[in-house]
Amino acid sequence: MDDFERLRGRLFGIAYRMTGTATDAEEILQDAWLRWQDVDVSSVQNPDAYLAKVVTNLSIRQLTSARARRELYVGKWLPEPVLTGRAEFDALGPLEVVAERESVSFALLLLLERLTPAERAAYVLHEAFAYGHREVAELIGTSEANARQLASRARKRIADEPRRERPVDRAEWRKLVERFLAAAQSGEIEALERVLAEDVVTTADGGGEVTAARKQVIGRERVARYVIGTLQRFGAGIEPYLIEANGGPALAAALPDGVVAICFIETGPDGLTDLRFVMSPHKLRYAIGQLSRIEGLSDLSW
Template identity: 75%
Template sequence: MDDFERLRGRLFGIAYRMTGTATDAEEILQDAWLRWQDVDRATVRDPDAYLARIVTNLAIKQLTSARARRETYVGQWLPEPVLTGQFDALGPLEVVAERESVSFALLLMLERLSPAERAAYVLHEAFAYGYREVAELIGTSEANARQLASRAGKKLAGDKPAAEPRREQPVDREGWRKLVERFVAAARLGKIEELEELLAADVQTRADSGGRVSAARNVVTGRNKVARYLAGAMQRFGGAVEAYLTEANGEPALVAAAPEGVVAIAFIALGPDGVTRIEFVMNPEKLAFATGQLSQIGGLSDLSW
């Protein structure tokens, strides 16, 4: 097997964690593959490090240009979800640390890092590269690589809301399922009071539509406002949308689909007082990768987790 194909999963994982979008990660891998074709393999002593360096630097370049585009993005910008569990795009996510490295919340927080900080953090924390290896991959000194990763860790620790401590145990998926089923039923029937009972007082919801579909462009905050917003959104869809429970980014997620295909993927975070955060990815461009994944298994009816 060619070294590139052998490493494809790992390379995609680096690019995805770096950019937060599967579409960009695929483009980076395509560019890296073209460059690999032009290399004299006899001069490459360590293909693993060589290809990781190419992908890392392409991702840094892509992330730098993406930041400028995101300044003019319409509405809220959220990462692009990737279905996991029975899908292998991100490789096995068998332990808590592996799941957290691709969690939606972490990918969103990584947006606050500089490209170099993000590269150092991802390579060290998610892929266990030593600081000397990180330095070689991003083209800096070992001391600077260590400093970049340390600075990234401090920023992320400071950004984490006090009400959302780092998970030490896997999500109680059965409890999540039961609450979300009640949540969807109440929203579908427009039962505002029942919805409010399931929401924390300071609950927030945001939707990434990219201006392509109808959705709130600002964060909606507060139990009553969020309940009314969700009920109204569900009423607009009527009975044309079905909800499916699955796994995305290593955690439980809700996929909403209409006859024409996936219309949203939602991440619903729970706290002691109920639902604390709901994030909807609704931009059709950001649902294309997940839709392609579904085509591999025959469609939504085969989703499971």
Template identity: 60%
Template sequence: MTGASALEAFEGQRERLFGIAYRMLGSATDADDVLQDAWLRWQGVELARVADPSAFLARTVTNLCLTALTSARARREVYVGPWLPEPVLTGSGPGADLGPLEDAVQRESVSFALLALLERLSPTERAAYVLREAFAYSPREVAELIGTSEANARQLHSRARRHVAGTPSQEVDPAHWQEVVVRFLGAARDGDLARLETLLAADVVARADGGGIVNAARRPVQGRENVARYVAGLVARFSEGLLPAFVEVNGAPAVAFTGGGDLRGVLVPRTDGERLTALDLVVNPEKLAYAEGQLSRIGGLSGLRG
């Protein structure tokens, strides 16, 4: 296999490899780093001895992710405030960075709700879950990819499924979702607490990921009244000059906030169909860098809408 064909083989698997790495790590930046390491390793391999490049690269990326998860878990133990995944723009505009998201199962595999739950798993449980659920590898293939027995791969997957059982569905009617969120943003802008409360579920939870870089609540805010006051105060202090735009993030509808040409925040609201049940806000600029790069490739939010 020549250098050109090696590059072609790698690029042909890039979408799948990035999808595996992102789902395992919850970080697009870390996933990019893993793919760079995988490419370096791929260049050092005697390619004529590789019978199945797809399996070889998937195994390489999986093992790099298992190593990365160990250090990532240590970093997250000292992370300032709630940890949320890095948002990745999806849909037709920015391209298929996470692979096809054509059905509910594929979209659920990258949802903020599921990725947050996957943080509870051991690295090998997470690998088994991602490979089986998102990429439909067989138990035998999972065992080969993570270096264990088929029986243990089945056990890892079973334990992981029990841990993430009951993940909130993100299937919503886009038009109705947008209507609820428009009313929510308007009430927040007006500081109308009573109207805000009517749009929030009683057990709503708001999380803001500033990573200690941007001022944000360091603990989740829970309950309709508390979240209403929190959101109204947040908007009063920080919304001047910010422009909201509807986007798709991780396969779900979301709101991007830009200011001065920069991406300043991404809000992923979840709804039960009538009221908002969760508000996940990412304002850590390090976590917005990947999505901002996506926007720059398509000419900003106007390019996304177009």
């Protein structure tokens, strides 16, 4: 097997964790593959390190460019979902232990957005892929001392960010989400409020392509009214499905002709704390492509 194909999963994993979008990760891999074709492979002593360096630096360049574009983004920007939990959904490789799942969790990808591109590269390479600081330095083109400092600074910045989510008990998560769905679909505002935390936050990413709130909706009563109002206006024919995405449980909303939203729902001691709706068709394209490999959403289970 060609070295590039052997390493494809690892390379995609680096690019996705770096950029937060599967679309960018695929483009980075395509660019890296073209560069690989121009290389005299016999002269490359360590293809693993060589290709990891190419992908890392392409990711840094892409992330730097993306930062400027996101300043003009319509509404709130959210990462791009990747379906996980089945052999057919192997883009991110096996997510068999908690640390592996957390490294692609939606909540962490959002926190990584707070880092500089260099900090993000050092953090991803060291924490998610277990590269030593000397190896990280070689991959991003800096000194070992600076690579160590970048990783340390990134860890501190992430640790200092307030995180409201807690480890997911899937049975409890499912119970809460089913109560949320029942109340939302029935239009019972008081019942819906009972499953929401007082300071619950809803974020919707429509990317200017579909109707979505451009600002976050905050607070139990406002979120309950927003969710029910949105379903009453746009929810006709939508079916909810419980799926796994980014290593954890998520909710997919689908019409007969396809998925229209994937929602990541965080829970806390007092109920649902964060509802993050990815609704941009552009950002759903990768997950929809993954779904084409199986019978459909009804075939998913977790």
